[in-house]
Amino acid sequence: xxxxxxxxxxxxxxxxxxxxxxxxxxxxxxxxxxxxxxxxxxxxxxxxxxxxxxxxxxxxxxxxxxxxxxxxxxxxxxxxxxxxxxxxxxxxxxxxxxxxxxxxxxxxxxxxxxxxxxxxxxxxxxxxxxxxxxxxx
Ligand code: CDP
Ligand code: MG
Numbered sequence: 001x002x003x004x005x006x007x008x009x010x011x012x013x014x015x016x017x018x019x020x021x022x023x024x025x026x027x028x029x030x031x032x033x034x035x036x037x038x039x040x041x042x043x044x045x046x047x048x049x050x051x052x053x054x055x056x057x058x059x060x061x062x063x064x065x066x067x068x069x070x071x072x073x074x075x076x077x078x079x080x081x082x083x084x085x086x087x088x089x090x091x092x093x094x095x096x097x098x099x100x101x102x103x104x105x106x107x108x109x110x111x112x113x114x115x116x117x118x119x120x121x122x123x124x125x126x127x128x129x130x131x132x133x134x135x136x137x
Contacts, residue, residue, distance in 0.1 A: 002080040003076045005073070005130060007065075007114060008070060008071035009065060010064065012114060031077055032074070032075060034072070037069055040070055041066075081123050086100070092109045093112050
């Protein structure tokens, strides 16, 4: 059993996609064990994307994630990390398969609607960052 992090980015919240995305997660028989709507502090987003600190898009992705409310979701289930990554689709929506969130609803890499943890180590680190209070069993 694994637990992973999904963030619905500001564009996804503005486009009223909270229901669509949580519906797909639950339809897959994954369990939501943490869920909140928040305005992310800049420092939290910078820590979240620390691996990208030297990349040219770092400033713009941090600006984007702090531009409006986001939803943080802790998702649990068998192979949840890989299952959720596959559900969200490739980083560039133009390369994301139809049937994925990004392939169905996004067009540009800077507004690709969701984040999901890339591997179990990242998931553990990110869940501690976004849910310091802990999550439900
Ligand atoms: O989100 P994911 O793990 O699929 O991609 P990433 O390579 O870890 O990049 C993190 C986020 O930075 C992406 O989801 C995009 O929102 C943003 N990004 C961007 O705006 N332009 C790029 N060339 C690469 C990433
Ligand atoms: Mg990533």
